[in-house]
Structure formats: C-alpha cells, structure tokens
Amino acid sequence: MSLTLYLHPLASFCHKVLIGLYENQTPFEAKIVDFGDPGSASAHIERWPVGKIPVLHDARTDRIVPETSIIIEYLQQHYSGPVPLLPTDPDHLLDVRLWDRFFDLYVSVPMQKIVVDRIRPEGANDPHGVAEARASLDTAYAMLERQLVGHQWAVGDQFTMADCSALPGLFFAGIVHPFAKDQTNLAAYFERLLQRPSVARVLVEARPYFQFFPYVEAMPKRFLGED
Structure with a gap:
C-alpha cells in the first residue's frame, strides 16, 4: 500500500484528513503515533521534526506530506477520487481555502486552548487565555451563522475541504x-455533517478513545454510543 497516515484517533486535525480519505475511499494504512512512547515519539520527530500529526507518507514517491490542508490537496492531485474537495474554479477555490483556514484557526485552535488548559499542572492554568479562547469561539460561531444562510455546506452546495475542516473543530468546540x-443555521449544518458517511466512520473509530478527552463528562451520550 502506497499511502501511510501517521495519526492518533482522538486528534481533531487527524479527523480532518481521515474524512477526506474516506470521502474518496482512498486506500491507505493508518499508524498510530503514541507520544507517550519514546520510541514512537522519536520516530515521528525523525519523520517530521515539528512533531505534529497527521503526517502522510507516500511510498510511491518516498515523500513526506505534513499539514492537513496540504495533505488533502496532495491527495487530490495524486490520488483523486469521485469527490473533488478542492474546486477547479479559482474564486470558489479561494473561498474553500479561506473557510478551511477559518475552521482550523478560529474554531480548532481556541477549542484546543480550552481543552489543554484543563490538563495543565495545578497552578499553571491560564484563565485569561481561556476567556479569550471562548470569546474567539463566540465570534467564529456568529460569523458561521451568517455564512451558512442558504448554504448546505460551508461554501455552497458542494462538500469540500472546508467541510472536512469544519467537523472536527465544531465537534469538540461544541462540547467545551x-x-x-x-444559532440554528450552525446547529443544522453540524447535524448535516454528522450524517455524512465519512464523518460517521471517523467518529465511530474515535469512540474508544473519547474516554481520554478531558471534557468527556460533557460529551453528549449519542457520541459515546450510550443512547
């Protein structure tokens, strides 16, 4: 198998790439990076010194492809499938890239600030930073509520890379x-995302790891398979 994706099943940015792979039924092998295991961690640092996941390795070209948006674009260029996640129209493509970055930077990043703060050592919490993150999410939600008026998906009627980015950010942000x-447009959009087969598959695969999510007590039971 040519493609290997180095990931962790609980990591939201990994979910973004997995949705893209499942949308096009692209064959790949998943390998979990365990940062608690020195061997696994050091191997990944060797692979990509920044130490972030996911990272794609293409054995056919012996190329390492990091960063979620770049991975999805690489897959479309070299392993295209029936669902074009990046449109060919230049203006539409700019919109997709804009909202892809929006979900990553203004939904996922502040969400992670809130989550990580809960597991900081005692006395090392950052309440001011968390308040700023919550304010950022309020702004992002309000912008999305307006953006989604009359739209089935993030930038229109076609499922794109922006929607791959939307699901993991909104999934965890909506919990914390x-x-x-x-915000009925945003809530309805989130429910449409949940009904997407690629999304459902990612969440089912992540379910055994939800117990390790720092806000698991706030996670709706439907995501834990308890209803």
Whole structure:
C-alpha cells in the first residue's frame, strides 16, 4: 500500500484528513503515533521534526506530506477520487481555502486552548487565555451563522475541504463551548455533517478513545454510543 497516515484517533486535525480519505475511499494504512512512547515519539520527530500529526507518507514517491490542508490537496492531485474537495474554479477555490483556514484557526485552535488548559499542572492554568479562547469561539460561531444562510455546506452546495475542516473543530468546540440556542443555521449544518458517511466512520473509530478527552463528562451520550 502506497499511502501511510501517521495519526492518533482522538486528534481533531487527524479527523480532518481521515474524512477526506474516506470521502474518496482512498486506500491507505493508518499508524498510530503514541507520544507517550519514546520510541514512537522519536520516530515521528525523525519523520517530521515539528512533531505534529497527521503526517502522510507516500511510498510511491518516498515523500513526506505534513499539514492537513496540504495533505488533502496532495491527495487530490495524486490520488483523486469521485469527490473533488478542492474546486477547479479559482474564486470558489479561494473561498474553500479561506473557510478551511477559518475552521482550523478560529474554531480548532481556541477549542484546543480550552481543552489543554484543563490538563495543565495545578497552578499553571491560564484563565485569561481561556476567556479569550471562548470569546474567539463566540465570534467564529456568529460569523458561521451568517455564512451558512442558504448554504448546505460551508461554501455552497458542494462538500469540500472546508467541510472536512469544519467537523472536527465544531465537534469538540461544541462540547467545551456550546453553540448559542439561536444559532440554528450552525446547529443544522453540524447535524448535516454528522450524517455524512465519512464523518460517521471517523467518529465511530474515535469512540474508544473519547474516554481520554478531558471534557468527556460533557460529551453528549449519542457520541459515546450510550443512547
């Protein structure tokens, strides 16, 4: 098998790439990176010194491809399938790239700030930073509520890379900082994402690891398979 994806099943950015792979039924091998295991961690640092996941290795070209958006673009260029996650129209492509970055930077990043703060050592918490992260999510949710008016997906009627990015960010952010009750467009969009087969598969695969999520007590039972 040519493609190997180095990941962890609980990592939200890994979910983004997995959705893209499952959308196009692209064959690949998944290998878990365990940063608690010195051998696994050092091997991954050797692979990509920044130490982030996911990272794709293409054995056919012996190429390491890091960063989620670059991985999805690489897959479309070299292993294209029936679902074009990046459109060919230049203006539409810019919109997809914009909202892809929006979900990564303004939903996933503040969400991770809130999550990581819960597992910091005693006395090392950052309440001011967490408050800023929550304010950032409020702004992002309000912008998305407007963006999604009349849209089935993030940038129109076609499922794209922006939607791959949306699901993991909104999934975990909605747990640690729920949507407002009047954000009906955002809530409906999130439910449409959950019904997507690629998304459902990713969440089912992640379910055994949800017990390690620092806010697991706030996770809706439907995601834990308890209803």
